[in-house]
Amino acid sequence: MIEHLLRLYPAAYRRAHGEEIAEAHRELTAGEPLRVRVRDAAELAAHALRLRAGLGPAAPVARLLGAAYPLVLAASATACGLHLLRWYTALVTSPTPWGLQLRSDLSGAWGALLASSLLVFAGAAGALAGRWRAGVPCTVAGLLVFAAAAVASGPAFGDPVATPAAAVLAAAVLLGCPPDRRGEAVAAGRAATAGGVIALVLVPRAAVDAHLVPGVSTDYGCWPLLVLAAAGVVTAWRGRSPGGRGPAATAPAATVLAATALAAPPLLAQACATAWGDPTALACLAAVLVAGATGVLLAGRFGRVPR
Template identity: 65%
Template structure:
């Protein structure tokens, strides 16, 4: 197996490091069960693919991916959490007996969507806690199975084209982040910030679904994107940068929430206008935040 994986590397890299890669792989997997060997082989294949695409650790885009990584996990968990919340609200409000409703919903494509959502949430939590060797493959598998089930189920959990594409893009962002950059991605409080993104997206929506906010009857998908945009501005302020890298990272993290907003807000002119204005408004706010922070440093 390792010889086939080795062919995925660029020729120059394979000539320089092929022997070391093979020796390390065989040493690490000696006596290990098939599952462990396959997992290590999949990790090497992902690394080889990143090298072919110019996404090595030293590549400039690796810094953006490291910043996007925890928030891509957060966006995936938040989007799947919203899907689970929507399903649960439907179960609670349904006049059908609980057993009948569960028996219907947990079969076929619907069941695959619900299980996939749970897998994504659990994997994202594990990865943000630092267990990325388990969490990232779990999250990616959940996203890809969600995408496949969303194609089959039609509009059960979103648009049958936009939603699967967004989930695949989210999985690609997670896989594109170099492994040694993942620890950097969750360092410096970013894991906590990513967890706060999930909470700020899901908790208000849960309050709306439970009619705990009497003056708001529904949500058109804008709020999750506002949370992500505000996170980009906050990161720009804390770093004092010009905001380009932070905006790029939030854009890479946003596909699951964009897809969810698209399916919820489509047809609502005011909501679509707000979503269309979100990116330029965030760019201006991020640039201003970075400028103010840099000015404050200069004055001190």
């Protein structure tokens, strides 16, 4: 199998490192169970395809993907968590008996949408906790199943074009991010910020759905985007502050804010579907990112934040 996998690498790279890669792969997989061999083969194939696409760790775009990686996980988990909350709220408030409603909801496209949402949420949580070797494949698989089910279900679970397109884009970013950049995100503390995004969106939404916050509507989706944008601004600011150290400090503020915009489509699709196409969600995201970029730039120019 290793000979077939090596063909995925660019010819020059294969000639220079093919024998070394094959030998290391044989040593690592000797005597291992099938699931480990399949996982290592998938990781090797992904590495080869990233190099063929020019997405090696030293590529300029790798820094953008590394900065976007934890935020994409957060946005994907948040969007799927909102779908699950919406479904659960409808379940407990409906006069239909639970058993009958569950049999209806857990079959067909709706069942696939709910199962894939749960898989995305669990996979993203695992990846943000540092277990990316299992978490990223689970998240990607969940996003792709979610996209297919969203197309099949029509407008019942979001826009039939924007919602699956956003899920596929998020999966592509996660697959394109080099593994060492994933580790850097956790080591730099950006995973904790991403976890905060999930909590700051889902906990208030659950409180509103439970009628603990009277007079607040959940009809519009700007709040998740504002939380994501604020997290990007805070990350950019911290990366240029005197306390910024390690990989987080090496990412320019413009890269972090561009990564935030790259991570936004899952929440944008959810917001636009909830707000019936109202452009307010996109305007709010753009306004916060532009204001944050301006603030970081002015602070650096006036000497308050070192470059």
